[in-house]
Amino acid sequence: MSDVTGEQKPLSPAEELRKAARILERQAEYGQRIIDEAKLQQDRDKRKGYFIGIAGCILPGEGRRISVPAIDDDPIFSITPVTNRPDIGSLTRALTPACKRNFSYLNYLASFISHELYISERIAATPQAALNLAYRAISLLRLKTNCLINGISYSEMPWGQMAAHSNSVAVQPLEEPRRALWKSQSTIGESDLEWVILRLARDFELHEQPSYRLAYDSAAYAPFLKDPRTAVARIWSGIESLFDVQNELSFRLSMYAGVLISDDFDQRVDVQANFKRLYTLRSKAVHGAKLDSLRLEEALTSSWSLLRDLLLACIRTGPLLPSTPDLDRALLGRQLARDGGVATHTPDHADDAEA
Template sequence: MTKKVKKNLRCVLLGHSMDKNIRGFWMNNSDRLKEIKQRLHVFNEAEEYARLVEGNIPKAQHYISIIGITLDFNSITIIDELITIRRVSNAPGLVHLFGVADLGHPDYFSIGRYSSNITAELVAGFFELDNRDKLNCDFLLDIAWHILALLKLRGHSTVFSPGYTSTSWDLVCIQPKNSLIFRSLDDLPRQLRIQPITVVTLEDMEWIKEYWNNALELRDRTSSGRFGLAYNVMYTWNHTDNYRVALANIWCGIESLFGRQSDRRVTDALCQRISEWLPQFSKSTIRDLYNQRCNAVHGRKLENNEIVKAIQESEEILRLSLIKCIETRERTLPDW
């Protein structure tokens, strides 16, 4: 397409007059012009929506994207003046994302793979309040990750966060050209999904509001490494596409909670402690799951459906063990 044609295309789309010599070209290509207008309509709609909701979105330091869940509410504050979770209805596609990205920070390439699927965001650090100074970035990101891990504890295993930026993901499309720095968080070309995308409810959020601080205290590395490792594993166990690796990851978390160096009959003692902590699981059931873990880790022949079943049941043990720790503010064992 020549420069002159491009110029006249812009005139047509903006409703301006065009060169007489090329008017006939557009009259003979009306179907093509109609198609172009229809394609651009999608972008115009996104920008119009963003301008409509812009005044209703709180201003903050960071907007942490969330994929893999949907919300059955619009927004809820989790930690006053610090963290809110809200639904995203206008996630940016590649055209808008690349158009506003600061090209000197290339993380936008990885985030662009996921951006159109963003369904929610954590709004972190409300610097508007009382004109206070901005909070430490690492602190805000750690709190945000803490909340995302609690969502996984509530059974939303497909949740992950591609990245964050300094404006709401609903408003990315109306930002000035090359103005936003995007930073990657969970860059997951592969994620093992053994359940469909789930819906986060107000009940989930009320639980998180009540217990987030308990979990934060239990993660304190100065007093214990067991809970912190298991909590981290709960978030990352399915950051792979290999069933065997996923099962091994889960048992890494379980053994960090219940393993003891002084045990002589290691497996028997491990299964006994788990069954005492979670009486709804019998010792024999736990032993069978541990055997499947060994089969997977040592490369023995297993059908995928056998491993998936072991993953589901083992993940439930890890999840419920951590939930009991959080709700009771107790650790499973002292550190060695």
């Protein structure tokens, strides 16, 4: 209320109390709506498994869920938008006593989570197995789609249902929320998730080789490093690890990259030319030469795309990286054997893999 001069008149103590009571009532109503919706979601949800909170995910269609298989009440994998995220009061009440100590950080973490990757207990018997599968699935989705997602929380319950519980929800932080060094508007579709499912076994096979593992981890972490030049160096350490080359690096690496990525002659020529151009940019970036922001961004994003293409080619080619003699024979005209990346057996060592 204001007087004729336009100045706001102070509220009386009774009015101040009524105003505070109305605010508290609205907050209580809002919290109760979250709890009621959490209970409804829990009643409808038949999934039993593990939930990885992910940031940076874009699905083709607002509010859409993608899953494999798509018609199953309990799919093997699914990615679902997070709805009905608990407020800080609901979250604190829901957390286990051990997790309550980190309630503020977990509430902060939740603000970055847009979607959840669900992994059914049918394919992951333990939390460790689920975390290992999640790391592989998220990394493969980045390679397949160029969508720079990252997993930042783990729980055995969706965020949207946590408010229905009391003192029983455990949430484990995985990674600090990190912004990628470049923006990507790529989306993840159901066919991409299915592609990942079919190639997880191949990924486990290849991951047993240190050179592939270095390249794979370089692709996983480089987009989220703080310094672009450091990221370029990390990417190229991954690229070079895929080939056993000790001399004539630019020439031989570019030739091997061409035959690994494609069986088509014209595409091989394009890959070789692009590789040599990027190798020059890489040298300037990692040795501190002056580069404007556009050239540095090109060195970063194009080098990551090259590493991505090489890893996808490795997945298509076989459970072992092509040897130097294999690549030399391909240069002389023999094609590399490609099976599309679908392994002949399912790995039984998911529990033992490094998270």
